[in-house]
Amino acid sequence: MAQSGENWWRDGIFYQIYPRSFQDSNGDGVGDLAGILRRLPYVKSLGVDAIWLSPIFPSPMADFGYDISDYTGIEPLFGTMADFDALLAAAHENGLKLILDLVPNHTSDQHPWFIESRSSRDNAKRDWYIWRDPAPGGGVPNNWLSEFGGSAWAFDEATGQYYYHAFLTQQPDLNWRNPQVRAAIYDVMRFWLEKGVDGFRVDVIWHLIKDAEFRDNPPNPHYVEGRPPNEKILTQYSTDQPEVHDVIAEMRRVTDSYDARVLIGEIYLPLHRLMAYYGNDLTGAQMPFNFALLSTFWSARSIEKIIEDYEKALPRGAWPNWVLGNHDRPRVASRVGPEQARVAAMLLLTLRGTPTLYYGDEIGMHQLAIAPDDVRDPFEKNVPGIGVGRDGCRTPMQWDGSRFAGFSEAKPWLPLPEDHVRENVVNLNADMRSILSLYKRLIALRKTCPPLVSGDYHPVAAQGDLLVYRREAQGRAVVIVLNLGPEPIAVTTSAIRFGSEILLSTFLDREGERLEGVLDLRGNEGVVVVPA
Numbered sequence: 001m002a003q004s005g006e007n008w009w010r011d012g013i014f015y016q017i018y019p020r021s022f023q024d025s026n027g028d029g030v031g032d033l034a035g036i037l038r039r040l041p042y043v044k045s046l047g048v049d050a051i052w053l054s055p056i057f058p059s060p061m062a063d064f065g066y067d068i069s070d071y072t073g074i075e076p077l078f079g080t081m082a083d084f085d086a087l088l089a090a091a092h093e094n095g096l097k098l099i100l101d102l103v104p105n106h107t108s109d110q111h112p113w114f115i116e117s118r119s120s121r122d123n124a125k126r127d128w129y130i131w132r133d134p135a136p137g138g139g140v141p142n143n144w145l146s147e148f149g150g151s152a153w154a155f156d157e158a159t160g161q162y163y164y165h166a167f168l169t170q171q172p173d174l175n176w177r178n179p180q181v182r183a184a185i186y187d188v189m190r191f192w193l194e195k196g197v198d199g200f201r202v203d204v205i206w207h208l209i210k211d212a213e214f215r216d217n218p219p220n221p222h223y224v225e226g227r228p229p230n231e232k233i234l235t236q237y238s239t240d241q242p243e244v245h246d247v248i249a250e251m252r253r254v255t256d257s258y259d260a261r262v263l264i265g266e267i268y269l270p271l272h273r274l275m276a277y278y279g280n281d282l283t284g285a286q287m288p289f290n291f292a293l294l295s296t297f298w299s300a301r302s303i304e305k306i307i308e309d310y311e312k313a314l315p316r317g318a319w320p321n322w323v324l325g326n327h328d329r330p331r332v333a334s335r336v337g338p339e340q341a342r343v344a345a346m347l348l349l350t351l352r353g354t355p356t357l358y359y360g361d362e363i364g365m366h367q368l369a370i371a372p373d374d375v376r377d378p379f380e381k382n383v384p385g386i387g388v389g390r391d392g393c394r395t396p397m398q399w400d401g402s403r404f405a406g407f408s409e410a411k412p413w414l415p416l417p418e419d420h421v422r423e424n425v426v427n428l429n430a431d432m433r434s435i436l437s438l439y440k441r442l443i444a445l446r447k448t449c450p451p452l453v454s455g456d457y458h459p460v461a462a463q464g465d466l467l468v469y470r471r472e473a474q475g476r477a478v479v480i481v482l483n484l485g486p487e488p489i490a491v492t493t494s495a496i497r498f499g500s501e502i503l504l505s506t507f508l509d510r511e512g513e514r515l516e517g518v519l520d521l522r523g524n525e526g527v528v529v530v531p532a
Contacts, residue, residue, distance in 0.1 A: 006259070008097065009354060010018060013355055013357065014049070015046065015050065016051075016327070019031050019065075019358060022064075023035025024409075024412070025038060025357065029406075033084055033086075037087045039399075050092060050446065052101065052201050056078045057075055058267065063170070066167070068107055068111065069089055072188060080176045097198035099200065099264070105205075105208055107172065108171065115235055116157065127175055128174060131163050131164075132161060132163075133160075134155075139151040144237075145217075145233055148230075148383070149379075149383040164210070166204070167503055175227065176208045177209065179243065182247065186250065193255065202264065206240045206246075206256050207239050207400075210237070211238065214282075217237055219232065220232055225495075227386070228386065245279060245280070253283065264289060267449055271311065275318075278314075295329075298335065300462065304467055305458060311352070311385055314423075319354065320354070323356045324361060325357075325361045326329060332358075338366070342506040345486060357439075360395075362425065362436055365423070368391075369496055370414070375391060376413065376414060396413075396414060398424065400424050406426075422430050441508065447483060450471065450474060451472055460479065465485030468481050468493065477530075479496060479528070479530075481529060483522070488521060488522050489520075491521055496515055499532035500514070501529065503527075503528040503530055505525060507525060
């Protein structure tokens with residue numbers, strides 16, 4: 001269903017792979033492209049439609065690939081261009097789309113563009129990056145802060161100016177007000193589109209344009225001590241500038257010049273500002289990522305309101321999307337607890353819109369506490385001790401119960417949890433009621449049930465820990481009933497009548513059960529029901 005037509009991404013299910021952590025093929029403890037190719041049958045067995053790869057380009061790895069030194073190559077740690085071509089061909093042969101992570105806001109300080117830019121003030125590429133004189137009397141040009149701690153300005157002794165870096169000092173920001181920069185990145189996009197990639201997830205897309213006057217950001221009156229220090233100011237002038245939407249429309253025109261491609265934007269903004277990234281007349285990103293479920297309080301009423309507000313805010317004709325986990329946020333099984341992780345899976349795969357899964361969530365991988373000596377994340381190293389570390393959600397995929405979990409024959413780049421001996425793909429595949437089996441059943445149900453793909457969303461009044469909604473398309477309907485609490489609940493609603501039938505329970509033990517107007521839900525249980 002999901003692989004044909006311009007709008008395949010509406011029907012599809014995306015699966016994010018963090019390449020360093022999926023499968024090591026050469027025994028160096030780091031995942032690679034050949035490893036992903038080896039595990040492609042597993043990905044296909046899940047029933048997903050598209051793979052999104054975190055960055056695989058040449059990089060000094062200051063921020064593990066988000067500091068790119070060559071946009072049109074492959075990082076040797078991950079393999080060769082031949083390895084990439086083989087993976088792309090195999091993905092397509094298996095009916096899978098392949099999405100690349102585009103990082104256009106900044107490069108590595110080792111990128112040839114930046115090496116030229118910093119060589120002298122009159123270099124032709126000087127204006128490809130953001131250079132400013134010191135403030136009157138000396139010091140940084142303004143009060144903008146790095147997302148990873150400290151000032152966002154780094155002084156260059158040789159040329160006597162500061163350059164701007166929204167992230168690490170090794171990640172200088174490109175100047176997207178320069179038409180030459182835009183053209184160069186669009187050429188990068190065309191390079192990969194010509195190869196046949198099916199689209200891009202664009203990193204920190206709301207950062208691309210900065211205030212032309214470089215005004216100081218205002219203080220954040222709601223800052224709480226113990227939060228990341230960059231939150232002390234509001235990014236009023238350093239992100240989300242009006243002109244960014246012209247840039248995104250240009251990017252979209254690049255992808256639209258090829259058949260059936262998708263443009264996805266990474267955006268952490270309040271709802272009303274997020275919606276602008278669909279663009280005028282939907283000429284922006286087809287899917288500005290909706291991260292609301294990553295940070296919400298896990299309660300029925302909170303989630304009900306998030307869904308309602310999001311559905312109401314969508315521009316006419318815009319397509320929704322939902323995300324439960326990614327490489328920057330704590331694992332869902334740890335955020336909501338292992339019991340609710342099953343309910344979360346049912347929520348993600350039954351809401352209206354395109355779902356994105358993060359590798360390992362389908363086997364219930366949890367956030368691993370990383371010992372200080374094992375920390376690799378530069379964010380945690382820069383701002384230690386307040387819980388910003390991202391290593392814990394990037395640990396190696398747990399394939400089997402062997403010493404290194406089937407991920408590698410050598411010690412992995414990040415540690416494994418002790419429970420990988422039990423909680424792994426081999427064991428969970430053999431258990432017909434495991435969370436992995438649940439994910440597969442949910443995905444299969446979604447593909448065979450039109451209301452779950454294209455149906456309208458209708459909330460059903462509920463109280464307490466109950467979240468209830470109806471999906472309806474072409475005269476067919478299903479009702480989703482989720483218990484977000486630990487206590488059993490007897491559900492009586494007009495949506496569930498005598499003769500209604502359970503299609504699927506999160507416990508995988510009630511399929512075909514007929515209801516007599518009352519649904520008895522166990523604690524932490526969700527069900528999909530066909531109304532009579």
